[in-house]
Amino acid sequence: MAITRRHLFQAGGAGLFAAPSAFGAFEQYLQPASRSAADVRKLVTCCGFCTPACGMQVTVQDGVATFVEGLPGDAHGAGHLCGKGTSSANFFYDPDRLKYPMKRTNPRRGLDDDPGFVRISWTEALDTIAEKFGGYIKNHGAESLLFLSRNSPDLLTRLINALGIVNRVDHNDICFTADQAVRKYTTGGKTWCEDFENARYIVLFGWDLVAKNKIPAVKGILAARQKGVKVIHFSTNQTATSRMASEYIPVRPGSDPAIALAMINVMLTENLFDQDFVTKYTNFHQYESEIRSHFAPYTPEWASPLCDVPADVIRRIGQEFGRARGMAPAYKKTLTANYTNATQMSHAQVILQILGGTIDREGGNYFARTHSVPGVDTVYPRPANPPKTGRRIDGRDKLFFVNDVDQGIFATLADGMLRRYPGMIKGAFINAYDVKGFPQPLRMVEALKTVEFIVTYDFLPSDTVMLSDIVLPSSHQFESNDIITRNFNAKYPQSVVRQAVAAPYFEARGTGNLVIELGKRLCPDYFKTPDGAWISGSTLLNEKTKRAGLGETFAEFRAKGIVESPAPFVPRTNFTAPNAGGKCQIYVPQFKDKGFEPLPHWHLKREQPSAAYPYYFVTYIPGTHRRNTTQNCSILHEMMPTNQVTIHPATAARHGIREGDPVRISSRVGAIELPARLSRTVREDVVLVPHGFGHRSRSLGNAANKGARDGDLIPDLTPEEMLALMDFGGSGAIMDAVVNIGRA
Amino acid sequence: MPDSSPSLLALTLAGQALLQSDPNRIAVPSGADGPLAGQIRLAQAAPDAVTQEYTRLFLNPAGVECHLWQSVHAAEPRLFGPAHHSALEWFRRFGAEPQQSNEPADHLGLLLLFYARLIEEGVPGDVTGAYFNDHIAWAAEFTSKLRQQARHPLYLALAREIQSILASGGTQAM
Numbered sequence A: 001m002a003i004t005r006r007h008l009f010q011a012g013g014a015g016l017f018a019a020p021s022a023f024g025a026f027e028q029y030l031q032p033a034s035r036s037a038a039d040v041r042k043l044v045t046c047c048g049f050c051t052p053a054c055g056m057q058v059t060v061q062d063g064v065a066t067f068v069e070g071l072p073g074d075a076h077g078a079g080h081l082c083g084k085g086t087s088s089a090n091f092f093y094d095p096d097r098l099k100y101p102m103k104r105t106n107p108r109r110g111l112d113d114d115p116g117f118v119r120i121s122w123t124e125a126l127d128t129i130a131e132k133f134g135g136y137i138k139n140h141g142a143e144s145l146l147f148l149s150r151n152s153p154d155l156l157t158r159l160i161n162a163l164g165i166v167n168r169v170d171h172n173d174i175c176f177t178a179d180q181a182v183r184k185y186t187t188g189g190k191t192w193c194e195d196f197e198n199a200r201y202i203v204l205f206g207w208d209l210v211a212k213n214k215i216p217a218v219k220g221i222l223a224a225r226q227k228g229v230k231v232i233h234f235s236t237n238q239t240a241t242s243r244m245a246s247e248y249i250p251v252r253p254g255s256d257p258a259i260a261l262a263m264i265n266v267m268l269t270e271n272l273f274d275q276d277f278v279t280k281y282t283n284f285h286q287y288e289s290e291i292r293s294h295f296a297p298y299t300p301e302w303a304s305p306l307c308d309v310p311a312d313v314i315r316r317i318g319q320e321f322g323r324a325r326g327m328a329p330a331y332k333k334t335l336t337a338n339y340t341n342a343t344q345m346s347h348a349q350v351i352l353q354i355l356g357g358t359i360d361r362e363g364g365n366y367f368a369r370t371h372s373v374p375g376v377d378t379v380y381p382r383p384a385n386p387p388k389t390g391r392r393i394d395g396r397d398k399l400f401f402v403n404d405v406d407q408g409i410f411a412t413l414a415d416g417m418l419r420r421y422p423g424m425i426k427g428a429f430i431n432a433y434d435v436k437g438f439p440q441p442l443r444m445v446e447a448l449k450t451v452e453f454i455v456t457y458d459f460l461p462s463d464t465v466m467l468s469d470i471v472l473p474s475s476h477q478f479e480s481n482d483i484i485t486r487n488f489n490a491k492y493p494q495s496v497v498r499q500a501v502a503a504p505y506f507e508a509r510g511t512g513n514l515v516i517e518l519g520k521r522l523c524p525d526y527f528k529t530p531d532g533a534w535i536s537g538s539t540l541l542n543e544k545t546k547r548a549g550l551g552e553t554f555a556e557f558r559a560k561g562i563v564e565s566p567a568p569f570v571p572r573t574n575f576t577a578p579n580a581g582g583k584c585q586i587y588v589p590q591f592k593d594k595g596f597e598p599l600p601h602w603h604l605k606r607e608q609p610s611a612a613y614p615y616y617f618v619t620y621i622p623g624t625h626r627r628n629t630t631q632n633c634s635i636l637h638e639m640m641p642t643n644q645v646t647i648h649p650a651t652a653a654r655h656g657i658r659e660g661d662p663v664r665i666s667s668r669v670g671a672i673e674l675p676a677r678l679s680r681t682v683r684e685d686v687v688l689v690p691h692g693f694g695h696r697s698r699s700l701g702n703a704a705n706k707g708a709r710d711g712d713l714i715p716d717l718t719p720e721e722m723l724a725l726m727d728f729g730g731s732g733a734i735m736d737a738v739v740n741i742g743r744a
Numbered sequence B: 001m002p003d004s005s006p007s008l009l010a011l012t013l014a015g016q017a018l019l020q021s022d023p024n025r026i027a028v029p030s031g032a033d034g035p036l037a038g039q040i041r042l043a044q045a046a047p048d049a050v051t052q053e054y055t056r057l058f059l060n061p062a063g064v065e066c067h068l069w070q071s072v073h074a075a076e077p078r079l080f081g082p083a084h085h086s087a088l089e090w091f092r093r094f095g096a097e098p099q100q101s102n103e104p105a106d107h108l109g110l111l112l113l114f115y116a117r118l119i120e121e122g123v124p125g126d127v128t129g130a131y132f133n134d135h136i137a138w139a140a141e142f143t144s145k146l147r148q149q150a151r152h153p154l155y156l157a158l159a160r161e162i163q164s165i166l167a168s169g170g171t172q173a174m
Ligand code: SF4
Pocket: A047, A048, A049, A050, A051, A052, A053, A054, A077, A080, A081, A082, A083, A084, A085, A086, A212, A213, A214, A215
C-alpha cells in the first residue's frame, strides 16, 4: 500500500479528525493517535504457572505481549522456560477468556443448561454479591458461605477472616495438607527446598517432577547425576523422572510407605544414620526404645510382598541411603499424597530426612531463606476478627491436625454438602477452581446445585462457570503486579518482580481489587488504613516493597527485576515444632495425645483390587499441562489435545484391546471411555490416565469435549472414613480408585 | 475485491451495531432508511432483547457464536494477534487510535467505522482497496456464522448489511 503524507494529513494536518464525520460515530469510537509508530520494549517478569516462577523476558508491542523467552542469568529458570511458560502469551490471549462480568438469567442450573448470561457492570456485580453474602451471614451465620480458591492471597484471607468464614478450601488442601500437618510437628515447617546439586544420594518417591518441568529441580537432578550421584526413583509407572534416574524401581500403587518404613528399619537396625544430627537435633534418644521397637517389624522382607520390590533391593537402598546420608525430598507431594495413607507416608519420609541428617543441611532439604515481605495485616493492622464458629462443611473439625494447620479438605466437600449438612451452604465464592479438580466431579456438580448463589471469578469459562449466578473475569499474571519470593533454590533470599506487562484487558480485574471492593461493601472497617482511607492495592504493594527492603517503591523494584541478597548458608540448629524444645520430632507425642499414631504405621490405601475391579487406577498431571487449566491454550492443545488410557500390552491382550481401541474404564462410582495406548512403561496391574481433560464447557473452543475426566472414577471421601483409615492429616486422596477395563 | 463502494450510512450503522449492545445508543440519522436502520429503530422500543442477543452471540461465557475480532478468525485464533497490530498500524497512519485501549483494535465494528471514514475522506481507491483486503474481506466468515446463529431480526438485518458491504465495498468513495 502506498500512502502519501497527503493522504495522512490531507485535511490540514489533523488527519481524519479535521472535520466531523458524517454521522459522528467515528469520533465516538476512535480518537487522535497518541503516537505514530509502535512502542516496543522488553520487560522482565516471572512465570505464573507454577512455583519456581522462572524469570521471563517479555517483548511487548503497544502493551501486547508478543514474545516470551527465559531470562538469562536467572537462578531459577537459568534462561529457560518449559512449554507452559513459553506458551504464556497464547494462554493470555485465549479468545475464549472471560471478558466482562455476567449474570445468569436461567434459574435451571446444570452443566448442560444454558445459563442465559447477560452482561452487567462491575458495580452491579459487586453490589449484588455484597447484598447476597451479607444477607446469608445475617440470616444463616457465616457457616452458610463457602470460599473455594486456587490460592488464598493475603487480602482474600483478610476478607475471609473478617467475615468469620469457616468454610474455606483451597488448592493447597489437595496436595499439601497431610504434609503440612506432619511437618509442623516434626521439623516445625516446610523444608521444601532441595539441594540436589550437593546431594550425596537421592531417593524420589513417585511424583514425576522432571516431566512436570520444574526447571530448578530438573537442573539440580541433572547436576547431581553428572557428579555421579545415585538417583533412585520408586514409581508405579516409568516416567521422565525414572529415565533421568540411575535406577527406576516399579512399585505397587500406594505401597511407598512400606518401602520408607523398611528403609527406616534398615537404617536403625544397622545404625546407618547421622548420629550427630539425630542426637543433637531430634527427640530420638528420648523415645529410642519406642522408636526401635516400633520399626523392628517393618523389615525389607515384610515390605517386599506389599510393594513388589525385592527385599534385598530395599535393604541395599536403605543401606546406601544411610551410609551416604542421602536425601529423600518430599517434593511437595509424593505419589502417596494422593492416597489415604498419605499422612503415614509424609511422616515416614520426614523420618528418612531426619535420619539422613538432611533437615536444613546442604545436600538435603532446607527451609527457604526469603525476603520478609509483610502481609496486609502487618502493613495495615486490622480490628479483631470475629470468632470462627459454625459447622465445617468439609468435616475438618474432626481431624485435629488439619484444623490446626488451618487447612481444608477437598475430598469430603461434596459429602458435606449433600449428606452431612444439606442446604447449609447458601452462597459460594469460587476463585478459579473447576469441578474437575474434585473426586467424583459430577457429585460436586450436584452439591453446587444445592447452593442458592454462586459467584465464580475465573480467567476461562470452566465447567464451574456454567453453574454460576455471577461470573467475574479475572486478570492473568501479565496483567498483575506482585512480589514473588522464590522458594526453590532459596539458600539466600531472592525476589522477582511480577509486573503487568499489559494493562488489564476488557474488564478483567485482579484479586486484590475484587477483594478490596467486596471488603468495602461487606466489612469496611477491615479495609481501611489507620488514617481512615481505603486500602489500595498499589499503595499496599509500595509498602510491602519498602518494608521487605526491595526498593523504596514497587516501581523501583520493578526496574531491578530481581533482587538477590546473597548470604552464607547457615544451617538451622533450633527447630520450631511446638513444645519440642527446639528439636525435630521423630516420635510425635502430640499425635498420640490426640489418639493418633506417634510413629508412622503401615496402612493399606483405601481402594484395593478385587474380582470386580482388578486394576489400580493411577492418574497424573502431564508435563504439557497445568492441572485442568491449560487444555484450551492453542500451543499446549496442539502438543497434547486429549487424554488416552495407558495399559500394559499383556493386560490389553487379556481384554482383546489393541492400540487405539476405545476402552471403557469403570470403577464403583462411574465409568469413562478413552482410546487405548499400549506401553510397557506401566505395570500390568495399573491403568494410567492423565488428569485435566474432559471439559464440557462448550465455550472452550479447543478443549471442549476432548477426552474424559479421571475424577469420574475416583470415589470421594467422608471424614469418618479418613479417621478410620488413620488419615488424620486429611490427604487429598485424589487418586484412590480401582477399576476394570473392557473394549468399549 | 468488489467493484462498487458501500454506503457510508450502511458502514456506520453496521459498525455501531457491532460495537454497541444497547440499540438506544446507536445513532440512526433521521431519514435513514433501509432494513438495518428500521430494525434498530424497532429495537429501541424493546432494547433488552437486543442486549441479551448481543451477549449470546458475541460475548457469551457459555459459548460465543461469532467472535467479533479478526485475529480470532486467523488460522491460530487469538486475541490481540497480528490483525490487531496491523489494524492499529492502519489507524495510526491516518492519525487515529481506538478510544478503548483495553480492547483489540481489530474489532469488526471499529474496522467498519474506519473504512467508512477513509471513504468519506476521499482516500484513493487503491488504498481503501488494500485496507478492504487487509481488514474487511475476512468478515465473510463472520457474516455467514451470524446469519446462521442470529435469532433477533436486528442481527439478521445486520448480517445482510455486512454481506452487501462485502459485495460492494473496496473501491473509492461514492
Ligand atoms: S517450570 Fe515452567 S511452568 Fe513452572 S515456572 Fe518455570 S517456566 Fe513456568
